[in-house]
Amino acid sequence: MAAATVALLGGSRGPASWLGRPVRLAARRLGRPTSWLSWRLTWAAVALVVGLGPPLRHPRYYGSGGWAEVADWCSIAAGLLAAAGVVAGLVLAERPAPRSPALSWGLGVLGGRRAFGAVVALAVAAGVATVLAAPDPQIDVFHLLQASSRGLVDGVNMYHQVWLTGQPGDLHGGLVDVYPYLPATSVLLAPFRLLLGDVRYGLLAALVVAVYAVRALGRPGAPWMPVVPLLVLVFPESCYALEQSWTEPLLVACLAVMVWAACRGRGALAVVAFAVALASKQHVVLLVPVAAVWPAFGRRRAAAACGLALVFVAPWVLDDPGAFFHDAVRTNLDYPVLDHSLSVTGWAHHFGVDLGFGTTAVALAAVYLLAWRARGDATGFAAGGALVLLTVVELNKQSFFNHYTLPMALLVLAIATTLAPAPGPGPEPADTDAADPPADD
Incomplete structure (x- = not known):
């Protein structure tokens, strides 16, 4: 996704276009327009991610049996269909050429709404099958989310709870009496825990919300927009992340809604969405400076979102400041460095x-300096935010696969906003290479 974003930004006109400078330099060496190379590199990378990811990477830790097989095959089908949509978009966007009616119809279907809906349905089916294949995963995240979301109904402070499975070697040495997140995580998942019995259905629903929010950002008629939103739902090890109950989908959904709302002039909704993200997980606060310098959001809305997040978290802080500080702050700071962490620090x-x-x-x-240089539009916010979070993940003491999914989702937002409708008429920039496909080769 990083390669795809850099490639696309190389041919864009926005403030973040300088991040794609390597592509512009390569295009000059090849004697081609930047847009010619940018466009092809972007969608080649996208097709590889969604097409080859699910078949090659679908690990299982706890899932087994027939439902696990269903999850694998649905994921593979979703990935291949999404990749076919990318190829169809590439063909349709090329210079018009005589085609048979059947071929034109097939390309239109693969790049259209029906294929988009089919991929979403397959991905959701894969997610549901994943949950059914692993109804009781022995990972601390699942059990603390299950217990804390259920405890909300009884008025129990999540920072006082203990989560045990009653089995030998409970949670493989994981957290049993610490809630390391902020309260909105369990509040958002509580309805799914109460109605469907499993918080992971809420995480799956969050990804679907994110998909449609990203889709709503796109320019109608762009041949690749039916595919871009799917990248937050169909990617290597997506079902594995859901099986483990990792909470990044909630943040992806909140930030996708925030960006969509800000781009559509719905400031109040953008503030609420960002506030919920801030009240869900601690490191989202690192995006506040990036949001503050984005003109469509700005300092006032960033401050309002921070204030609203504080109001949301306040009941748990006031109930027991010591327990809140121990679980939500001190525990995270005191984590040891792990040699097997997927980070530079661990290495x-x-x-x-x-x-x-x-x-x-x-x-x-x-x-932050780089993100400040890229400020100015939604693409700059998404790309700058991805850069900030990716840096933190790379230098974190304990970073794993799930931690990379949030910055990767922000890169998807950067791609989608690059392809979004122009805000209005205005002077053309000096470099007129665009992210649109070239008129000719």
Whole structure:
């Protein structure tokens, strides 16, 4: 996704277009327009991600039996159909050429709403089958979300609860008496826990909301827009992430709705969506400076979202400040560095090198400067936010697959907003290479 975003930004006109400079340089070396190379590289990368990801990467930790097979095959079908939609978009967007009616009809179907709906349905079916295949995964996240969301009905403070499975070696040494998130995570998932018995249905629903929010950002008629939103739902190991109950889908949905609302002039909804994200997981606060310098959102709305998030979290803080600080703040700061962490910090620790917080601070200062340079539109916010979060993940003491899914989703938003309708008439920039497909080769 990073490669696809850089490729697309290389041919865009927005403030974040400088992030695609490598593509512009490569196009000059090839003697081609930037848009010619940008457009092809972007969709080739997208087709590879959605087409090859599910068949090649569908690990199972807890799922087994017939439902696990159903999940695998639905994921593979969704990925291949989405990749076919990319190819259809590429063909349809090329210079018009004589085609048989059957071929034209087939390309139109693959790149249209019916195929989009079919991919969403297949991905949802894969998600449901994943939940059914692993009804009781032995991972702490699942059990703490199940218990905390159920405890809300009884008025139990989630920062006081203990979650045990009653089986030997409970949760494989995971958290049993710590709630490491912010309260909105369990509040959002509580209806699904109460009505359907499993919080993971809420995570799946959040991804569907994100898909349609991203789709609503696109320019009608763009041949690739039926495919771009699917990248937050169909990607390598998507069902594995759902099986583990990782909570990033909630943040993806909130940020997708925030960007859509801000782009459509619905400021109040954008503030609420961002506030819910802030009240769900701690590291979202790192996006506040990026949101504040985005003109469509701005400092006032960023401040309002922070205030609303504080109001949301306040009941749990006031009930027991010590328990809240221990679980939501101190525990996260005190995590040890793991050698098997998928981060530079973990890799360095494996060789006896301690990078320390100073390295993270310097890196964050640098990426905030880059994000500030990319400010100006929704693409700049999404790409800048992805850069900030990706830097934190790379330098975190404990980073795993799920932590990368949020910055990757922001890159999908960057792609979608690059293809969004123009805000209105205005002077053309000096570099007129666009993200649209070229008129000729």
